Amino acid sequence: MGMKTSIATVSISGSLDAKLLAIANAGFTGAEIFENDLLSSHLSAREIAGLMCDLGLACTMFQPFRDLEGLPQDQRRRAFDRLERKFDVMEELGTDLLLVCSSCSPLASGDRGQILADLNEAGERAAARGLRIGYEALAWGKHVNDHRDAWALVRDVDHPALGLVLDSFHSLSRQIPSSSIGDIRPEKLFIVQVADAPVLDMDLLSWSRHFRCMPGQGDFPLDDWADAIRRIGYQGYWSLEIFNDRFRAGSASGVALDGYRSLRLLEGGIGRPSNSSSALPPRVGSRGVEFIEFAASHKEAEALGAMLRPLGFRPVARHRNKDVTRWNQGEINLVINCEPEGLAHSHDIVHGASVCAIGLAVDDVGAALERADLMRVRRFEQAIAPDEWPIPSVRGIGGSLLYFVDAGTRDAMWAHEFPHPLETSEPDPALSRVDHIAQTMQFEEFLSWLLFYVGLLDVAKTPQVEIADPMGLVQSQAVETPDGSVRFTLNGSLAHQSLTSRFVHNYFGAGVQHIAFACTDIFAAARAAIDAGLPRLSIPDNYYDDLATRWDLDPELIERMSELDILYDRDADGEYFQFYSRAFARRIFFELVERRHYAGYGAVNAPIRLAAQAAHKPEFLD
Numbered sequence: 124m125g126m127k128t129s130i131a132t133v134s135i136s137g138s139l140d141a142k143l144l145a146i147a148n149a150g151f152t153g154a155e156i157f158e159n160d161l162l163s164s165h166l167s168a169r170e171i172a173g174l175m176c177d178l179g180l181a182c183t184m185f186q187p188f189r190d191l192e193g194l195p196q197d198q199r200r201r202a203f204d205r206l207e208r209k210f211d212v213m214e215e216l217g218t219d220l221l222l223v224c225s226s227c228s229p230l231a232s233g234d235r236g237q238i239l240a241d242l243n244e245a246g247e248r249a250a251a252r253g254l255r256i257g258y259e260a261l262a263w264g265k266h267v268n269d270h271r272d273a274w275a276l277v278r279d280v281d282h283p284a285l286g287l288v289l290d291s292f293h294s295l296s297r298q299i300p301s302s303s304i305g306d307i308r309p310e311k312l313f314i315v316q317v318a319d320a321p322v323l324d325m326d327l328l329s330w331s332r333h334f335r336c337m338p339g340q341g342d343f344p345l346d347d348w349a350d351a352i353r354r355i356g357y358q359g360y361w362s363l364e365i366f367n368d369r370f371r372a373g374s375a376s377g378v379a380l381d382g383y384r385s386l387r388l389l390e391g392g393i394g395r396p397s398n399s400s401s402a403l404p405p406r407v408g409s410r411g412v413e414f415i416e417f418a419a420s421h422k423e424a425e426a427l428g429a430m431l432r433p434l435g436f437r438p439v440a441r442h443r444n445k446d447v448t449r450w451n452q453g454e455i456n457l458v459i460n461c462e463p464e465g466l467a468h469s470h471d472i473v474h475g476a477s478v479c480a481i482g483l484a485v486d487d488v489g490a491a492l493e494r495a496d497l498m499r500v501r502r503f504e505q506a507i508a509p510d511e512w513p514i515p516s517v518r519g520i521g522g523s524l525l526y527f528v529d530a531g532t533r534d535a536m537w538a539h540e541f542p543h544p545l546e547t548s549e550p551d552p553a554l555s556r557v558d559h560i561a562q563t564m565q566f567e568e569f570l571s572w573l574l575f576y577v578g579l580l581d582v583a584k585t586p587q588v589e590i591a592d593p594m595g596l597v598q599s600q601a602v603e604t605p606d607g608s609v610r611f612t613l614n615g616s617l618a619h620q621s622l623t624s625r626f627v628h629n630y631f632g633a634g635v636q637h638i639a640f641a642c643t644d645i646f647a648a649a650r651a652a653i654d655a656g657l658p659r660l661s662i663p664d665n666y667y668d669d670l671a672t673r674w675d676l677d678p679e680l681i682e683r684m685s686e687l688d689i690l691y692d693r694d695a696d697g698e699y700f701q702f703y704s705r706a707f708a709r710r711i712f713f714e715l716v717e718r719r720h721y722a723g724y725g726a727v728n729a730p731i732r733l734a735a736q737a738a739h740k741p742e743f744l745d
């Protein structure tokens with residue numbers, strides 16, 4: 124495989140031996156040993172080297188060494204003594220590369236002559252022991268804080284044992300143009316460290332120490348940065364270095380797997396269908412949501428049906444062998460699975476009636492599975508009868524499944540799998556398609572599922588928003604295909620009493636909290652649903668009074684929205700109308716949306732909706 128992968132032990136939680144095991148299991152071939160992990164380990168450096176050897180991991184670097192260059196005489200002598208002691212450790216660890224960060228010492232001089240002399244001295248000493256030094260410009264370094272300056276120093280020292288370390292965080296947090304990487308000679312680029320980060324307006328040190336994340340999870344232009352590095356002919360390790368409190372609180376194996384996925388994503392291009400220079404299977408292009416499958420007992424299925432009917436759905440057919448019913452309207456297929464065995468049943472037992480699977484229509488099922496394998500997304504296989512249509516699937520959020528349905532043969536699939544007709548669907552459906560699926564999860568897993576989607580599917584993420592719930596804050600972000608045919612919104616909250624957290628708690632895990640259906644006349648659709656007995660979410664009059672002050676809207680339109688409890692938003696391009704049902708089984712609810720060239724999800728209305736749901740709390744959730 125192309126890119127050589129490594130990760131710094133600081134990125135992972137747990138003890139050093141547990142970290143290394145997780146790193147090796149995730150598929151990395153190298154790891155940087157972070158000094159603090161060594162200091163806090165009961166293993167000697169030699170034992171660590173032995174463990175890494177057993178695990179098939181190369182020790183790619185030992186780091187960091189701080190405050191070497193530019194010091195006054197006394198401190199300088201001590202710094203070089205310390206350097207020799209660290210060389211001893213490196214020999215035992217079995218690595219020849221030491222990362223030296225640019226100095227942050229208040230005593231450090233910016234005198235270029237002295238810095239050159241000190242770096243040369245470090246190169247000499249390293250060479251004498253058969254070792255190498257990689258010099259990294261910390262974004263907050265006292266005098267050297269730009270990789271262009273660090274490179275100029277390394278170039279001018281011109282010592283074979285002294286090279287450069289590039290770290291995407293330090294360069295991209297300062298918006299240093301990646302074109303400047305073109306000046307670096309590849310044999311002097313000793314290692315490349317990779318991190319993404321959300322764009323935040325804060326001091327560089329705190330940003331770096333707490334908010335780094337995996338490539339694909341943040342906002343940095345990493346594709347251009349990585350391209351510039353590839354273009355100079357760099358052949359060495361790409362090593363993740365992710366300082367993040369959330370990851371350190373997470374599971375070692377989960378974070379390591381995410382790290383591996385993120386490097387494979389970077390290798391093929393984060394924001395591109397596929398990197399022309401890589402032969403990796405590209406991210407899966409999907410055409411739309413082909414079906415949403417609910418697991419339910421018969422009693423729950425009846426209650427669910429009682430909610431789907433007013434929305435205009437009809438049970439159109441039964442499965443050829445199984446206790447499974449297909450409900451339909453427009454392009455929307457909802458499958459209700461009441462089988463007494465299998466994954467759907469287990470799902471129902473754990474979570475209660477809920478979404479256990481989502482089927483995506485894709486052009487090439489085989490390529491989709493190859494991409495899943497590349498991302499180490501687990502396939503799911505369940506025995507099917509010989510006469511059943513095989514639909515491959517992988518594991519998604521909260522143990523649910525993501526099916527890949529061949530877009531070319533989907534009509535044949537439905538006809539084959541559901542040959543027993545029930546009712547006919549409405550000739551003039553009010554709802555046309557699935558607009559988005561909202562999934563709720565623990566805050567700690569949010570970034571992981573974000574990476575799951577952007578790594579597996581050809582989707583882009585929208586900017587992250589924070590939404591005020593009456594009982595806390597909710598973090599929300601969407602991933603969507605370029606044509607908007609598939610949209611997932613992800614929600615996570617740290618506040619224990621927020622509806623989001625209560626959902627995760629009551630549901631025993633992450634899952635689908637609401638489904639939004641698109642329609643072209645929301646007033647007619649909402650009216651029909653209400654008339655047919657759909658319990659709706661009631662929106663306060665104050666909301667509509669405020670609407671009148673915010674936008675230049677026809678009072679008669681506001682009156683109609685108020686009457687039907689329809690919410691409104693507007694962006695630069697268009698308008699958005701939303702209507703909510705009450706929750707089914709105190710768990711999942713439905714939304715109708717009408718988009719008029721509007722791109723978002725009505726984030727301004729989310730606090731109103733959440734407050735309205737919280738008002739129903741005794742019924743909505745325990």
Ligand SMILES: O=C(O)c1ccc(O)c(O)c1
Pocket residue numbers: 186187222224259261290316331332364
């Ligand atoms: O935050 C730091 O101190 C630190 C240390 C070592 C690194 O490689 C780095 O990028 C940052």
Ligand SMILES: [Mg+2]
Pocket residue numbers: 259290316364
């Ligand atoms: Mg670094």
